[in-house]
Amino acid sequence: MTEHQRAASMRDVAALAGVSHQTVSRVVNGHPSIRESTRQRVRAAMDQLHYRPNRAARALVTARSRTIGVLSTSAAALYGPVSSINAIQDAGQAAGYSVAVAQLPDLGADAISAGLDHLLAQSVEGIVVIAPQEVVLDRLSSAQLGVPYVTLLGGPSAVQRELTVDQVAGARAATRHLIGLGHTRIVHLSGPLEWFEAEARVHGYRAELEEAGLTPEPVLEGDWTAESGYRLGRRALDHAGVTAVFASNDQMALGLYHAARERGLGIPEQLSVVGFDDIPEAAHFWPPLTTVLQDFTDLGRRSVESLVAEIEGGAEATAVSLQPELIVRSSTARPRTA
Structure with a gap:
């Protein structure tokens, strides 16, 4: 390998940054005693030289893999x-x-x-x-x-x-929003109930309806996919008097949109829909999807x-x-x- 091709070493970084070899080593290992200005100078030199620390070697020296x-x-x-x-x-x-x-x-x-x-x-x-x-x-x-x-x-x-x-709080907020609009027949499309999140959202949905004196509809269990949202959405729309659906995630809400359009139902004119997660595409559904944001x-x-x-x-x-x-x-x- 020629000099031009040789990978940069820690000593090359030290020479460019104008610091000692030991200082570069401390920066690489996250030592707290290094001044921030020195740390930035060393990292700038590392970037310029495309230096990549040898983690295997560091692990041997420090007994840590980081x-x-x-x-x-x-x-x-x-x-x-x-x-x-x-x-x-x-x-x-x-x-x-x-x-x-x-x-x-x-x-x-x-x-x-x-x-x-x-x-x-x-x-x-x-x-x-x-x-x-x-x-x-x-x-x-x-x-x-x-x-x-x-x-x-x-x-x-x-x-x-x-x-x-807090999944329960999110599901309660979604259900409360629909109740506040005047909906009394609200179906929930859940995720797979072996998932903690799906179980918690079912719990929040039921708790909010019961607190409002309303009877929860039978939960329809899916698998997080838009396909299951479509399939279960068709079943949900067979429930007479249902005017709103809370889907356990936005992908399932998307499938529900498909089922509603197929039935000739306008959203939100004839069916209100709430999702969960606020995926980047949720704002671009038509109409844009009301949903629960998780950070x-x-x-x-x-x-x-x-x-x-x-x-x-x-x-x-x-x-x-x-x-x-x-x-x-x-x-x-x-x-x-x-």
């Missing part, structure tokens, strides 16, 4: 999980950690164990779990991980080490902050629940009979 693991379900292609993973990667990089992701092909005990083993084999120093099902939580409770972890779950009640958006980016960032604090000698992670926000758009209105 790696966070993420364990996710195969449904991580959904908007919420993938947004959280992106935020975890950004926050991890900002804190000086790399991120390794293990995706579960199914929820069998062997798959969960294999996913955890894959991460632990990479010497991760902590794990964020984005697999909101009871079977995963049970496996975590029984496993001897040897590293701290936090979960992004979202069940009806908070558990230790859980960071979540997945903040959730991912907080999970890394909590985990890094514990890794570096802080307090053990505790349950944190963030509040969602109802975003009112044009898919909801008063029923014609109100």
